[in-house]
Amino acid sequence: MTDRPAAAKSHQPDPHVRRILERAELEGVELVRFLYADHGGVIRGKAASRSRLAERLTTGIGHTVAMMAMNMLDQLQEVEHMGPVGEVRIVPDPATYVPLPHAPGAAAMLSDLRRLDGSPWDACPRTFLKDAVAELATEGYTLVAAFEPEFTLGRRLPDPAGGPDRLVPIDDSLCYAGTGFDTAHDYTIKLVRALETQGLRVEHYHPELGPGQQELSVRHAAALRAADNHVLYRETVRGVAMRMAMWATLAPKPLAGQAGNGAHLHLSLWDDTHNVFADGGEVLECFIGGLLAHLPALTALTCGSVNSFRRLSPRAWSSAYAVHGPDNREAAVRICSPLGETGEPNLELKPSDSSANPYLSLGAVIHAGLDGIRRKLDPGESVDVDPDTRPGRYQRLPASLDEALDALEADEMLMEALGPLRRTAYLAVKRSEAVAFSGMDPSYELFHHMRVF
Structure with a gap:
């Protein structure tokens, strides 16, 4: 047979x-x-x-x-x-x-x-995103997206004290500094060529804030392709490093006390003719309203690990509050100004990192934005300051994976979208991770996230 x-x-x-x-x-x-x-x-x-x-x-x-x-x-x-x-x-x-x-x-x-x-399995993450894309199409829209990942480049070395292996960054250069470009140059050129060979068009690169931290972004694409691209990106970042006797990690917070690695999610919504976010009208506002209304629950999917919540802290430019604002890098939803006359406006969802399943993450974001459009959800006031300077005024995002999972379980729309088998399995897996790392020495958590992501 x-x-x-x-x-x-x-x-x-x-x-x-x-x-x-x-x-x-x-x-x-x-x-x-x-x-x-x-x-x-x-x-x-x-x-x-x-x-x-x-x-x-x-x-x-x-x-x-x-x-x-x-x-x-x-x-x-x-x-x-x-x-x-x-x-x-x-x-x-x-x-x-x-x-x-x-x-x-x-x-x-x-x-x-x-x-x-041959039929789709209820727990297939890629199918979840396909279904979200199809649901969005019933309203006449398609989503264009790009992940903007950061990662830490270094070497994995044994701990002299006998503990878990350590990640030793490749350099201690300053943010955007020329020495950072030079130190990582050989690796970066190999990475760019590897990504381009796979059809991922590289947009920008620079050494980022933390020791050994790099940021390299690839061009946006239709939602499914964007998620596929991010899987290939993750594999290639790590694979190129291994071939060069180095170690690269996209873990949200692989080094205690240093800058975290995000994978900010850039989004634009299109109809048959143009980017509707360029109109700056009701559709844009309602899409943002949907993101903010579901954001506490969304973080369980866009920031999918215990380690994620070490990164999501106030005044770290990673977003810790459910607010939006134009070019506000402390807002969870940043309205990005376009680059030049041909640039397109887009939204940047900052509470997002590479420990998330990109298909579940992006699919859930589509469902949240679509819910905002359908229910005409008000995003509230636009915030043009660091929200942490106004204590108690704005909603704080979950401070732990457990809190985020509680919010997800309480979000009827997202739970319905996930479906019985997928939501049961996801919650079980993530609850078990929260338990596994609770009470452990932080070095245990940092090591396992550095090793896996």
């Missing part, structure tokens, strides 16, 4: 398949990684050999349902329908095929998790 999903039998071969097979042979690819992001925010997957690639592009690769109940410490949680019994398929999207310059002989595709009959 074949393990091909029933729904796939009636389809003609995807037009991308022949191109993929030809490219794999021409480029000497031996293994193709089928990648997905789990509820812990970890990028996982399996690889198909070139000899079986034609078949696996259709059938996918078998996978236990239990993996979506695994937390970032590889601790399996008890979630109904995610135990030892049950199987899904990791089914790649042929349109996302890219070579991996940092891993010669390997390529990758972003993947969906599907049932044995």
Whole structure:
């Protein structure tokens, strides 16, 4: 009996398949990684050999349902329908095929998790984003997005005292300083070339505020592509570093007392003709209103780890209050002024980092903004000062993962959007992570987030 999903039998071969097979042979690819992001925010997957690639592009690769109940410490949680019994398929999207310059002989595709009959699985994060995009389309809109990630570059060294490994930054240069450019130059050029080879168009780069901290952004894209891009970005940042005997981490706060790593989420909303945020009218205001109304709950998905909340502190330019304002870098939602005559206005959601599952994060943001549009939610006053200078006036965002998860459980709209299986598994995984790190020495938390993200 074949393990091909029933729904796939009636389809003609995807037009991308022949191109993929030809490219794999021409480029000497031996293994193709089928990648997905789990509820812990970890990028996982399996690889198909070139000899079986034609078949696996259709059938996918078998996978236990239990993996979506695994937390970032590889601790399996008890979630109904995610135990030892049950199987899904990791089914790649042929349109996302890219070579991996940092891993010669390997390529990758972003993947969906599907049932044995080929239908979407209720716990598939990529499907969650696809469904959010489709729901937004019913109102006549598409979302264009880009993650703006920061990461820390250094070396992973044993702790002389026998504790967890330490991350030693590559430099101690100042923010935007020329010495920072020079110290990380060889790595940065390799990274840029690797990203461009995979179709990720690099926009900007600079050494950031903290020791070894880098910021490199890639061009915006339609929502699904933006999330796919962020998965590839994360893998490439770390992969290039490993090939150079270095260590890169996108963890929100890998070094105590130093600047945190965000992945600010930039958003613009389009109809058939133009960027509707450029109009500056009701749609923009209501979209912001939706983000702010759901923001305490959203942080459980956009800032998806215990470590995230070390970063979300007042006066750290990471946002700690549910406010909005033009070019206000302490506001949770910053209204960005356009660059030049051809630039497009966009929103920047600052409470966002790379420990989040980008599909769940961006999908939830779409649902929140769409709820604002449909219910015409008022975003409140625009704030043009640091909100922390006005104590008690503005809503403080959750100060811990547990608080954020409480807010998520209380948010009926987001819980409904997530669906029963996905929300049950996500809450179980994230609650277990909160418990696992509670009471532990901070070095334990910092090490595991530096290691995983």
